Amino acid sequence: MNIPAGRKFTRILGAELVKLVTLPAIWLILAGTFVAQCVVTAAYTSVALQSEPGTYTFLNTGLASMRYLQAGFMMLGITATASEYTGGQIRTTLTVLPWRGLQLSVKYLALVIIAVPAAFLMAASGVLYAGLMLRDTTVGLEPDQIAACLGGGTGYLTLTALLGAAAGAILRRTTPALVILLGYYFIVSPMAGAYLPDYLPDVAGYYMYAPPAAYPHNALSRLQGTGISILWIILFITAALVLYRKRDA
Amino acid sequence: MRAFYTELSKLFSLPGIWLAFLIGVLGPAAFAALDCIAEKEDILAGISTRLPEVGFLGLGFGVQGVILLGVLAVSSEYAVESSEAGHGQQIITSLTAVSSRLHVLLAKAAAVSVVTILLCILAIAAILPITHLILGEFAPAMEWTRLAGAVCYWIFTALIAFSFTVLTKNGMIPLTVLMINSSLVSFSVLLAKVTKLAYYLPDRAGIDMFMSMNDAYHTPLRGGLVMLAWTAVLLTIAAVVFRRREVGA
Numbered sequence: 001m002n003i004p005a006g007r008k009f010t011r012i013l014g015a016e017l018v019k020l021v022t023l024p025a026i027w028l029i030l031a032g033t034f035v036a037q038c039v040v041t042a043a044y045t046s047v048a049l050q051s052e053p054g055t056y057t058f059l060n061t062g063l064a065s066m067r068y069l070q071a072g073f074m075m076l077g078i079t080a081t082a083s084e085y086t087g088g089q090i091r092t093t094l095t096v097l098p099w100r101g102l103q104l105s106v107k108y109l110a111l112v113i114i115a116v117p118a119a120f121l122m123a124a125s126g127v128l129y130a131g132l133m134l135r136d137t138t139v140g141l142e143p144d145q146i147a148a149c150l151g152g153g154t155g156y157l158t159l160t161a162l163l164g165a166a167a168g169a170i171l172r173r174t175t176p177a178l179v180i181l182l183g184y185y186f187i188v189s190p191m192a193g194a195y196l197p198d199y200l201p202d203v204a205g206y207y208m209y210a211p212p213a214a215y216p217h218n219a220l221s222r223l224q225g226t227g228i229s230i231l232w233i234i235l236f237i238t239a240a241l242v243l244y245r246k247r248d249a
Numbered sequence: 250m251r252a253f254y255t256e257l258s259k260l261f262s263l264p265g266i267w268l269a270f271l272i273g274v275l276g277p278a279a280f281a282a283l284d285c286i287a288e289k290e291d292i293l294a295g296i297s298t299r300l301p302e303v304g305f306l307g308l309g310f311g312v313q314g315v316i317l318l319g320v321l322a323v324s325s326e327y328a329v330e331s332s333e334a335g336h337g338q339q340i341i342t343s344l345t346a347v348s349s350r351l352h353v354l355l356a357k358a359a360a361v362s363v364v365t366i367l368l369c370i371l372a373i374a375a376i377l378p379i380t381h382l383i384l385g386e387f388a389p390a391m392e393w394t395r396l397a398g399a400v401c402y403w404i405f406t407a408l409i410a411f412s413f414t415v416l417t418k419n420g421m422i423p424l425t426v427l428m429i430n431s432s433l434v435s436f437s438v439l440l441a442k443v444t445k446l447a448y449y450l451p452d453r454a455g456i457d458m459f460m461s462m463n464d465a466y467h468t469p470l471r472g473g474l475v476m477l478a479w480t481a482v483l484l485t486i487a488a489v490v491f492r493r494r495e496v497g498a
Contacts, residue, residue, distance in 0.1 A: 025419075025421075028422075029421075032422065039436075040436070040439065043439050043440055043442070043443050044439070046443045047439075047442045047443060067434055068429065068434070068436070071425050071429055072425075075421055075425060079421070086328070086329055087330070087331050087336065088331030174420070174421060175265055175320075175321065175324070175420055175421075175424065176265065176268060178421060178424055178425065179268060179272075179317055179424065179428075182424070182425060182428045183272065183313065183428070186428060186429050186432035186433070187276075187310060187313060187428075187432050187433075190432065190433040190434060191280065191283070191310070191433065192283065195283075
């Protein structure tokens with residue numbers, strides 16, 4: 001069938017979006033992440049309220065939950081790609097859409113369309129809540145700094161979802177992908193952080209949304225962090241695309 | 250007894266079990282080694298405050314391996330085969346072969362516990378020579394009571410992961426929640442800063458069985474009993490739900 005390239009693109013995007021939106025797991029993960037975000041932010045805020053005034057700014061407190069949030073976005077990405085492989089849905093997908101590279105790239109785009117608003121909502125709700133609760137104890141910050149941190153946080157969570165999606169497409173199974181990513185982000189990196197260089201995906205990503213620190217100054221600037229994170233994501237997605245084209249043909 | 254052997258052979262034929270062994274045995278050894286090297290300078294300078302913990306730190310994190318084990322043992326039963334193979338689930342075969350729901354669950358829990366004990370003994374056997382090799386005469390004394398506490402911690406954690414997965418039928422959420430919770434950035438440690446009640450959460454109470462952290466709250470025995478109570482309650486809930494739910498399936 002001869003379809004113009006533009007029509008083909010919008011149709012694939014529509015199909016991928018429908019697939020993602022109709023996965024119950026996606027909504028469960030997003031809702032669960034949001035609940036966890038509320039609990040964690042409330043906990044951090046209450047710790048900040050108990051400590052000396054001025055120890056924490058509301059931006060610090062509001063963004064402290066990002067560490068936990070990233071797990072939800074990893075799950076989101078992994079589910080988006082690895083769910084194709086349970087029950088053989090991948091064969092239907094590839095029969096209907098024989099353009100492998102295009103199909104997977106559009107899937108990533110569909111994931112971004114879902115992840116960006118979700119990430120913004122979560123990052124902003126944390127900062128908003130902390131801001132309301134800590135109004136009296138901390139000095140105000142410049143609005144453009146808050147905007148930059150929120151933008152960086154949204155970008156970081158979206159990139160984490162993409163990383164999860166790349167890992168899901170490479171490993172083709174949910175559990176190993178999840179174990180490897182969580183193991184690195186939550187166990188290896190915090191434990192061995194001092195021995196690892198700054199440009200690994202999680203540390204570079206941290207500087208995308210790191211609140212301005214009075215002292216010790218951040219090792220990477222926001223732009224450097226963003227650039228390095230994007231390079232990592234491009235690397236993983238390219239690997240996923242290459243493997244997908246070779247393997248699942 | 251035959252059901253127990255069957256469950257054991259099912260466990261050992263899971264592909265993911267090798268990942269569990271890798272994390273559960275090599276992980277603790279690697280962490281113990283890293284920690285010993287990092288602590289050695291402090292010990293020689295005489296400023297080390299956590300000498301007795303050095304080897305046990307690995308056991309605190311190696312528990313990730315048995316979380317994976319407990320989750321996989323259940324979630325593999327619910328994995329859906331491809332549509333070409335008739336959307337089958339292993340649980341249907343399992344429950345046809347052994348019709349008593351309670352027997353299946355108990356045999357599975359027993360198999361998980363036995364493999365967990367095996368893993369923990371292997372991990373301890375790996376840690377002992379490593380600490381002695383690196384620290385020499387400073388190597389911490391591995392008291393039997395504390396090692397037994399570590400074994401109990403591993404078993405209870407594996408069984409909590411097991412019961413949790415029976416309830417969710419899917420490995421993703423229990424795996425994420427439990428893996429994060431036994432990492433450095435655990436929810437319960439954060440909550441413990443907010444409310445004393447959080448010290449009664451299973452992982453926070455259980456860790457007191459073998460780690461004398463500076464914010465230890467329970468005696469080893471009481472920590473163990475709190476965690477045992479959680480495990481018993483969760484297993485009972487899992488058994489009740491499993492009996493009621495898997496009647497027709």
